Amino acid sequence: MIKTGFLPLVALLFLLASCGGTAGEASNGEGRSWEEIAAAAEGTTVNFFMFGGAEDTNAYVDEWVAPRLREEHGIELVRTPVSDTSDAVNKLLNEKQAGREEGTIDLLWLNGENFYTGSQADLWWGPWAEGLPNARYIDWEDPQINLDFGYPVDGYEAPWSQAQFVMIYDSERVEDPPESPDELLEWARQNPGRFTYPAPPDFFGNAFILQLFYQVTEQVEPYQGEFDREVFEEEAPELYEFLNELEPHLWRGGETYPASGAALDELYQNCEVDFTVSYNPYFAQRQVERGIFPETTRTYLFEGGTLSNTSYVAIPFNAPNKEGAQVVANFLQSPEAQAELQRRNVVGGLTTLDVERLPEELREEFEIKPGPAALSLEELQANRLPEARTEWQLALQDGWASEVQRK
Amino acid sequence: MDKRNRSAGIALALAAVLVTTPLLPLALWSFAGEWRFPDLLPASWSLRGWEALLAPGSRFTEAVLNSLVIAAAVTAAAVVIGLPAGMALGTHDFRLKGVVIFIILLPILVPPLASTMGIHLTFIRLGLADTMFGVFLVHLVPTVPYTAIILTSVFAERTGELEEAARTLGAGPWQAFWHVTLPQVAPGVAVAGLFAFLISWSQYILTVLIGGGTVITLPMLLFSAASGTDPVITSTLAVVFALPAVVALLLALRYLNPGNERGFLGVGKVS
Structure with missing residues (x-):
């Protein structure tokens, strides 16, 4: 020995x-x-x-x-x-x-x-x-x-490896999923209580508000560089305004938000809401195969591309x-x-x-x-947006807590 | 069975239920295949969690062995260090005794993270970082205060009459300690040792900092699994992690039983 x-x-x-x-x-x-x-x-x-x-x-x-x-x-x-x-x-x-x-x-x-x-x-x-x-x-x-x-x-x-932010919905309950902020607001109005998103500073919550920040302000470029307080103060209120408008139509009237991406997944799998989010574009497919998500689950992207990181x-x-x-x-x-x-x-x-x-x-x-619940690699690669620098993300998280959550 | 025995038995059974009930869902989860809200029991069963632990690359066996070796060494050292301290503090009165007790307790009053950052730098310079021995040393920080304080109260309850009698009968101080004191305080030593073992067994942050990921222990596997999304793996590790506490409880049930002559409560009472 x-x-x-x-x-x-x-x-x-x-x-x-x-x-x-x-x-x-x-x-x-x-x-x-x-x-x-x-x-x-x-x-x-x-x-x-x-x-x-x-x-x-x-x-x-x-x-x-x-x-x-x-x-x-x-x-x-x-x-x-x-x-x-x-x-x-x-x-x-x-x-x-x-x-x-x-x-x-x-x-x-x-x-x-x-x-x-x-x-x-x-x-x-x-x-x-x-x-x-x-x-x-x-x-x-x-x-x-x-x-x-x-x-x-x-x-x-x-x-x-690469990760990309995707939206997940149940095609049986949602025919035409909203791809822009305006469509989302309209959809939420017609289907009160069926949409919500995780509360920042949860990882997925951060991604969701950053994604909407890009879409509402219709630009991506400035957020790639050094943090600029002036630009932020000018642009961020647009996002807060949109989210506050959305809030009353959210799950439980927007009084509370799911604490994490996993919590939102649970609401989705128990049919309490019709959407969830993920950073792994194949998450939905895997959950369907495991019998956790309904078979009619589908993945889609917001228009103009979604956040992705390496x-x-x-x-x-x-x-x-x-x-x-x-x-x-x-x-x-x-x-x-x-x-x-x-x-x-x-x-x-x-x-x-x-x-x-x-x-x-x-x-x-x-x-x-890809399985029916996922998107093809080409479609994902053609619709990628870069993440913002960390300081922008932190400023958005703080802003969300004071301007959206507490109002 | 007299009344006292029966109520003590009920109390112990209650303690057993209180300790094991929270573990029940963990045990179920560790064998669960699919388990979704609102099912009361898993819809299907699997050995996936246990297979993952034994899969090559999981480092589970290595982690359990490391944890056991470190915890056993820490237990022995913490008792050996804590025993003289407890004896001095419990049997003698001296000036500034409060200050001494305060200093002994300091390591558990100061947040371990704060002190360990400094210890880490020193250990790197001494070549103790990333070694088992370094992890063993740093585990003494939170354990020695407990053994010293537990043993202080054990010795404080003793009057020293038996030692005096032994000395009168011709025993030397060492003989009196070895043949009279030690057997008498053995149950207290066992409790202190158990404490030291469980504290070392459950250390996470000290091990990560000083062991630097090179010394893998069970809590490190458990914490990294718990930061993920797989409840089956996490629960399986948690079950193994909880085993020593369960074993300790069973031992306590066996030896703390008041009806048992060798029990903790029986020893030391001259009636």
């Missing part, structure tokens, strides 16, 4: 020692061919820290990604679940402060505020993401890719295995891994690849006929 346990341990120690030796050269990133990086990564372990609350995504990483990395690249992928990605960012902030040059996180799943916070503190190693072989399938010119909630990515994180993987400044992390990130972007991600509709639900760039024979993999 001891004998068999001892040898791998020695081997591991040698391995760790040799990793430590190469880490210094690798941190320059430049000047090394992909073959060299891949060779250095072989036989190593990669610690992948990711939000652990999405069971389907966990299963995708454990059952589909990890075995293939082991077979094809000799990499042992260790998934470490965190209940909040900001826990990992805080750990890195402390390590930065304490001057710890060799950490424990090789790769981290993140986007938005966490990436922004880390960028401010120089927590990310790079740039590396645009140099991955599979980056050729990604449209780095697209602001959906090169801006993460308005903040420039600059190759410090590699896109993994989730990425980043390599921390003190990642002990930067070569391995790059090989894993490259694998996550490979057409086969992305096709499987899209089939399972995990991570954010959608592939991050520009399917047009794929060779003909691979493209078919992504042309999945």
Whole structure:
């Protein structure tokens, strides 16, 4: 027993020692061919820290990604679940402060505020993401890719998946779902109590009011840049006015709002309202297949496009295995891994690849006929709007609480 | 059975019901296939939750083992540290005793997050961050105050007459402690140890900060599952998480029984 346990341990120690030796050269990133990086990564372990609350995504990483990395690249992928990605960012902030040059996180799943916070503190190693072989399938010119909630990515994180805001309704009870603010107001007037939305600062509530903010003010561009109090004060009242007009026609007369997206889903599945919302465009299809949502459930988009964001993987400044992390990130972007991600509709639900760039024979993999409750990838991709910068979102949340909820 | 015994039995049974009833929905959820409002029981059953725990990559076994090893070590250390403190505070009166008690209690009065951020920086410099040993050390922060205070009250109830008698009969101080004091306070030590075990077992934020995700424990799996949307996985983990408390309750039912001569309440009474 001891004998068999001892040898791998020695081997591991040698391995760790040799990793430590190469880490210094690798941190320059430049000047090394992909073959060299891949060779250095072989036989190593990669610690992948990711939000652990999405069971389907966990299963995708454990059952589909990890075995293939082991077979094809000799990499042992260790998934470490965190209940909040900001826990990992805080750990890195402390390590930065304490001057710890060799950490424990090789790769981290993140986007938005966490990436922004880390960028401010120089927590990310790079740039590396645009140099991955599979980056050729990604449209780095697209602001959906090169801006993460308005903040420039600059190759410090590699896109993994896309999420998009969708509306879900029951086609048996709603014939022609409202696609604009005016139509929504009209529909709510005729069907009092059958519509509502989650109360911000719930994630889905935030998305809903931001989506309507875009539509009511009929612009998107200004909210991508730095926060401008003047512009905000000028534009936001239009949204409040609309939401206040809508309020009396909402579920329970707008006296109260569901506390979360999950609470709204529950109202929908119990037929108390006719609509719900999601950030995973295939959520409705999956709920129908599980027998949770009615069979007549359908997904649709608001006119002019809906919010969409990208989730990425980043390599921390003190990642002990930067070569391995790059090989894993490259694998996550490979057409086969992305096709499987899209089939399972995990991570954010959608592939991050520009399917047009794929060779003909691979493209078919992504042309999945969506179930009747979902939309096609083409339709979703053609109707995407970027998220606003975090400060705009925070201002809207505060404004909603004081101008809509309390009035 | 006399009256006292029966009422104590009823009280214990009531306690058992109160402790286990909230766990019942968790146990049901962990075997549920489909369970929707307003059904009283799951519409179908499945082992999905348990299969997910044992699936490769779930790190469930590793987490349970880590939790057990850390909690056991913390229990032993917290009792060893808390016992002399409790003995001194419980049996002697001295100046500034209140201040000493205040300092001992300080770690549970200060929010753990505030102090742990600082501890984390120090631990990184000392190379203790991201190690099991570091997690063990930081778990002593919230546990030692409890063992010290519990043991203080245990010793405060004692008069020291038996030790005096032993000393009169020729026992040395160490012998008196080992043969007289320790067996007498054993039930109190067990309660203090149980406290330390359960506190360590349920630590989340300290483990996350100091263990940095490298040291995986059961609460870390539970918390990350609970932040998601799958009630089956979360409940399955919660059932395993609650097991030690249930075992402790069963042990208490067995040994706290007043009719039992070896019971907690029976020992120490010279009647």
